[in-house]
Amino acid sequence: MKIAVLGAGGVGGYFGARLAAAGYDVTFVARGKHLEAMRKNGLRVSSPLGDVLLKDPKAVDDVNAVGRVDLVLVAVKLWDTDTAARALKPLVDQGAAVLSFQNGVHKDEILADYLPTQSIIGGVCYIAAVISEPGIIAHTGTMQKLVFGEYDGSRSARVEMFYEACQKAGITAEISDNIKxxxxxxxxxxxxxxxxxxxxxxxxxxxxxxxxxxxxxxxxxxxxxxxxxxxxxxxxxxxxxxxxxxxxxxxxxxxxxxxxxxxxxxxxxxxxxxxxxxxxxxxxxxxxxxxxxxxxxxxxxxxxxxx
Structure with a gap:
């Protein structure tokens, strides 16, 4: 399963790093000093559940440089959702599903303004993690959980695949039949x-x-x-x-x-x-x-x- 992580902050950086450390093909879309530090020193996660160091993470500054992927995890701030959705259209046209772990209840409605509704998987995350300094994600406590599911309640192959990936990466995960x-x-x-x-x-x-x-x-x-x-x-x-x-x-x-x-x-x-x-x-x-x-x-x- 090829995964792109749009936004490598506390949420995207943490879960993306866990998935990459488990051997999955993960590409981070990041920017600024955080991206520079990731390219120079790698991506480090400091966590009570065990630290992670990706010495040479795949990190780009443009969605167009990602290439074909199966799944995009969206973890940008909410004000960037419109821009992110427009940028993701080429990946979705190539078959990528989109799973947002952003805050709030507006996120998927905004994504659906630009992307086919069938490409969107609903999701929520539970974690306390921030960029403590460029290139370093600090995870506080032991809570790190992802819950996701199709809006029609079905257990699709793509949802099952991502659930399996989370299991292998040591991420607590659940599939929901009532994600809304x-x-x-x-x-x-x-x-x-x-x-x-x-x-x-x-x-x-x-x-x-x-x-x-x-x-x-x-x-x-x-x-x-x-x-x-x-x-x-x-x-x-x-x-x-x-x-x-x-x-x-x-x-x-x-x-x-x-x-x-x-x-x-x-x-x-x-x-x-x-x-x-x-x-x-x-x-x-x-x-x-x-x-x-x-x-x-x-x-x-x-x-x-x-x-």
Whole structure:
């Protein structure tokens, strides 16, 4: 199975490196100093589950240099999805399937604006990993899981092939027959984690321990559930409480990529997270006061603050 990884950051770099280390033909599409470091010193993953060093990874700066592949893993930031989808069309025309592990619930709808819907596999990932410095991916904790599946619920050959690849690479993986619901389930947690950690400027530990910030976290997630149910997703009405219980199981130091981006002055995915929930709420006449407040509070930082 030939795999291209579009975006070699925390998600793409980690899972792509595991697959390459297991012997799969993986080509990374990266850019800037990260790409330079990968070409000069290789790609290194630092992880409690065992480090990985790809001394000479296949890394290019242009999708057109990838060649024919069976599967493209999309892990770019959400604002790059339109550009990525347009660039991927030649690969899809040659038979590649596209599996996005980006954040949020907008990603596959954007991809479908440019690519045939039958080429798109739904997916979610669970991991805390970032580029700690160019060429190095730092994985925090032991959670590293991919869940994916066809939108029609079938167990296709391409899904089975990728599941086998994950097994050989030591990646925890599951095939889902209701991937849309799982994407929304993760979205509930993701919006809660990103919105609270970024607006409060603290990791999840202190937030879940303080009664007022814990209640705030629950309310943020409850708004996402209400929006999802209004959009026809079969989420239980009390699902936010389930996710709050899950928040109690993760490391106290866990935070979100949006919080990392805020601290580093980088652009944030706010418009597709709490901002996206706020927009959905306005469209559906569902109140989302907490997510709207988060979007307002972080608005001045959303485009990044680095000069």
């Amino acid at each position: 619901r799982l994407i929304w389930e993760k979205f509930v947690f993701l919006v809660g984690l990103s919105g609270t950690t970024a607006s409060i400027r603290k990791p999840i530990g202190p937030i879940r321990e303080n009664p007022r910030t814990r209640a705030f976290l629950l309310q943020v997630m409850d708004e996402v559930v209400a929006v999802g149910r209004a959009k026809g997703v079969d989420l239980p009405a009390n699902f936010a409480h389930d996710r709050l219980a899950f928040c109690d199981t993760v490391p106290a130091t866990m935070t979100s990529s949006m919080h990392h981006d805020l601290e580093r002055g980088n652009r944030m995915e706010l418009p597709w997270l709490s901002g996206g929930v706020s927009e959905f709420g306005a469209q559906l006449n569902i109140p989302t006061p907490k997510n709207s407040a988060i979007a307002d509070i972080l608005e001045l930082y959303a485009a990044g603050t680095r000069e």
